[in-house]
Amino acid sequence: MLLAIDLAFIIEKLVLIVIVVMASLVIAMYATYGERKIAAILQDRRGPNRAGPFGILQPVADGLKLFFKEEIIPDFSSKFLFILGPSMAMLTAIMAGAVVPWGNQIHFFNRDISLQIADVNVGILFVFAVVSMGVYGIMIGSWASNNKYSLMGGLRAASQIISYELAMGISLIALLMVTGTLSLKEMVVQQQTGYWNIFYQPLGFLIFLICAFAECNRTPFDLAEAENELIGGYHTEYSSMKLGFYLFAEYINMFVSSVIMATLFFGGYDIPFLNEANYDQNWMALFGLMALMTKVVCFIFLFMWVRWTIPRFRYDQLMNLGWRVLIPLALFNMLLTGALILFKQNNWHF
Amino acid sequence: MSITELLFWGLSVLALFSAIMVVTSKSPVHSILFLIVVFFAISGHYILMNAQFLAIVNIIVYAGAIMVLFLFVVMLMNLNAESEPKKNRLIQFAGLISGGCLFLVFISAITKSASANNLLQMGGGNFGLIKNLGMSLFKDYLIPFEISSVLFLSAMIGAVVIGKKES
Numbered sequence: 001m002l003l004a005i006d007l008a009f010i011i012e013k014l015v016l017i018v019i020v021v022m023a024s025l026v027i028a029m030y031a032t033y034g035e036r037k038i039a040a041i042l043q044d045r046r047g048p049n050r051a052g053p054f055g056i057l058q059p060v061a062d063g064l065k066l067f068f069k070e071e072i073i074p075d076f077s078s079k080f081l082f083i084l085g086p087s088m089a090m091l092t093a094i095m096a097g098a099v100v101p102w103g104n105q106i107h108f109f110n111r112d113i114s115l116q117i118a119d120v121n122v123g124i125l126f127v128f129a130v131v132s133m134g135v136y137g138i139m140i141g142s143w144a145s146n147n148k149y150s151l152m153g154g155l156r157a158a159s160q161i162i163s164y165e166l167a168m169g170i171s172l173i174a175l176l177m178v179t180g181t182l183s184l185k186e187m188v189v190q191q192q193t194g195y196w197n198i199f200y201q202p203l204g205f206l207i208f209l210i211c212a213f214a215e216c217n218r219t220p221f222d223l224a225e226a227e228n229e230l231i232g233g234y235h236t237e238y239s240s241m242k243l244g245f246y247l248f249a250e251y252i253n254m255f256v257s258s259v260i261m262a263t264l265f266f267g268g269y270d271i272p273f274l275n276e277a278n279y280d281q282n283w284m285a286l287f288g289l290m291a292l293m294t295k296v297v298c299f300i301f302l303f304m305w306v307r308w309t310i311p312r313f314r315y316d317q318l319m320n321l322g323w324r325v326l327i328p329l330a331l332f333n334m335l336l337t338g339a340l341i342l343f344k345q346n347n348w349h350f
Numbered sequence: 351m352s353i354t355e356l357l358f359w360g361l362s363v364l365a366l367f368s369a370i371m372v373v374t375s376k377s378p379v380h381s382i383l384f385l386i387v388v389f390f391a392i393s394g395h396y397i398l399m400n401a402q403f404l405a406i407v408n409i410i411v412y413a414g415a416i417m418v419l420f421l422f423v424v425m426l427m428n429l430n431a432e433s434e435p436k437k438n439r440l441i442q443f444a445g446l447i448s449g450g451c452l453f454l455v456f457i458s459a460i461t462k463s464a465s466a467n468n469l470l471q472m473g474g475g476n477f478g479l480i481k482n483l484g485m486s487l488f489k490d491y492l493i494p495f496e497i498s499s500v501l502f503l504s505a506m507i508g509a510v511v512i513g514k515k516e517s
Contacts, residue, residue, distance in 0.1 A: 081379070122480060125406040132414030136386070139418070143379060143425050151425060158422050162415060182480060 008111065016117050020097045028251035029059040035251075035304050042308045066244035074237050076146045085141020086238065086245035092134040093252035099123040100259050101185045103269045103289040106282050115285060116185060123184040124172065127260055128165075131215055135161045137249065138217075138224065138234050145237035153234035156315070157224035161215055163322040168211035170330035171204040174337040175264060188268035196272075198265040203333045205265045207326055212257040214322070217250060219307040223315055258299035259292070266295050358398055365391035378424045382417060389413040403480040 033048065033055070040047025048055035073082055103115035120126060135158050142154025178200045179187050191197060198205050214221040225233025235246045262268060269288030313321070342348075368387040375381050389412045396405035487495050 078377075078379075081383075120402060122402045122406050125403070125410065129406050129409040129414055132410055132418075135418055136421075139421055139425070140383070143421075155422060155426065158418055162418060165415070 012111070012113055013117060016113075016115070017098075020102070020117060021094055024094055024097055024252050024255055025248075027255050028248055029063065031251040031255060031300055032062065032247075033059045034300065035307075038301070038304045039308050042305075063244070066241045069240035071240045071242070072237075074146055078144045081140050081144035082237075083242070085137050085144055086242045086249070087137075088140060089134065089137025089249040090245045090252075092130055092137060093249040093256065096127050096130045096256045096260070099126050099184055100256075100263060101188050101268060102292065103285040104281070106285045108282075115289070119183060119185045122182045124176070124182050124187075124264070127184075128169065128172070131257075132161070132165055134215070134249075134253065137246075141238070141246070142234035145234075147237050149230045149232070150234050150236045153224045153226075153230050153232075153236070157217060157234060160217075160221060160223060160318060160322075163319060164211045164214035164221075164326070167207055167322060167326035167330045168215065170327065170334055171201075171207040171211070172264075174204045174330070174334045175201050175208075177334075177337050177341055184263055184268070188263060188270060191267040192270045196265065196267045196270075201265065201333075201337070203329065204337075205261075207330050207333065208261065208265070210321075210326060212261060213303070213306065214318075216253045216257055216303070218254065218303055220310045220313050221318060222312060223318060226312060254300060254303050255296065258296045258303070261299055262292060262295035268292055354398060357394070361391045361394040361398070365395070379421070382420050382424060385420075386413050386417050389417070400479065401483075403483055 036058070037047045037055075039045075048058040051057040051061045073079055098117045099120055101114075101116040101119070105112045105114050107113075138157045139154045142150040142157075145151070175197060176182065178197065179190055181187060181190070187197070217224050222233075224230075225235070227233065230236070235243055238246060269285075269292040271284075271287060271291045365388055368384045368391065371384040372381045372388065375384060389408060393405040393408045393413075396402075396408060
């Protein structure tokens with residue numbers, strides 16, 4: 001008996017994977033449209049409105065344009081690494097969706113299908129690992145471009161992500177002390193019955209949010225692609241769809257970090273003020289997915305709102321904020337959380 | 351062959367191949383990228399042993415943080431085959447001998463040790479799960495664990511002190 005595997009299980013997971021990957025791509029595509037529309041509204045312009053009604057086909061047109069552009073690979077660069085860069089950026093951006101619980105179980109064809117690709121019991125650490133791998137795409141691509149400005153952009157991205165990862169990790173530790181689990185699914189189940197984690201960890205959420213902005217390389221932290229000092233930043237030498245991959249990976253990262261924040265702090269697929277157990281399972285899974293997506297859209301809007309409102313930091317301000325403000329704050333938050341949990345467990349009173 | 355065995359052999363071949371490439375490739379950047387592949391293969395081995403926490407932490411710490419710093423330094427110094435200093439024949443010979451000695455010590459240590467003969471159970475066992483790991487770290491090995499954390503802290507402070515002295 002070679003490779004005895006449940007075939008239905010494989011098909012079920014494959015379908016889920018395809019749906020999740022396609023959905024992240026489509027949402028990222030329309031996030032570019034949303035970004036341009038929101039920028040236009042904030043700057044009192046109209047934004048894209050030519051392709052289709054309200055310019056709704058604009059992302060498709062952009063994608064086609066990128067595909068048909070001429071592909072240029074610099075002469076003195078390592079060709080393999082030059083192509084590996086954007087591919088890595090894309091791959092790591094998509095991978096984090098694997099452990100996110102998109103909804104509760106649905107009942108289909110006499111099977112209980114969980115709307116989560118993999119419920120690993122170290123889910124949040126997996127997300128953290130994938131996020132920390134994301135910087136390789138930028139670093140490899142920028143080095144392979146054989147261009148000083150690209151390299152500067154790549155180095156900035158790497159040092160920024162390493163600095164902010166620390167604060168992010170410490171703020172997560174405080175959250176983990178509250179929830180007592182590393183599995184994203186269990187966290188959502190806890191929040192369905194109790195309160196959302198944002199009420200236990202307001203400071204932790206704030207730190208996590210700021211670090212998420214930094215990890216996604218979004219304004220005010222987009223030092224890696226500061227066009228007025230670095231031409232185009234780490235993707236100066238890129239053209240056609242390879243450039244598109246870098247730009248696209250940023251939007252997928254934004255989507256994924258919105259999903260993670262919604263899941264960790266805002267109850268994931270939980271619908272507030274409603275006891276899901278009283279209603280039909282399949283409908284509740286659908287509504288839960290819609291609730292999650294609503295929260296995600298709010299977060300994506302926040303990302304864009306901040307981008308078009310706050311100017312870019314200077315590099316020393318960025319490092320000061322990371323090392324001198326966020327890390328001490330996160331440590332303080334962790335100590336406070338630990339102390340409160342200890343008091344509560346031992347029933348100490350003052 | 352079960353699927354675990356297939357994965358085991360696949361990962362082992364990948365790990366060994368990349369480890370050899372780390373040593374033999376000409377460009378330091380390529381060496382580092384192959385080293386990252388090695389870490390991934392080893393993490394895969396950890397997962398086969400059901401040690402998920404170890405696997406993920408291996409990726410976060412080594413592949414995600416330390417290797418980024420390695421890459422950072424190599425890219426900044428722009429090392430390549432031309433800028434590498436010519437190595438003395440004598441030094442190469444000494445390196446060969448000392449490396450060979452280390453290899454012999456490893457081989458004898460592995461073959462003589464008792465645990466080498468009873469192979470780790472693949473896929474089974476739940477010692478590597480985070481709960482059991484935390485229990486044994488914070489109950490059985492609390493003092494060594496805390497001492498090692500103080501050691502790391504002092505290393506960090508030492509690095510800062512050395513960095514301050516330079517400027």
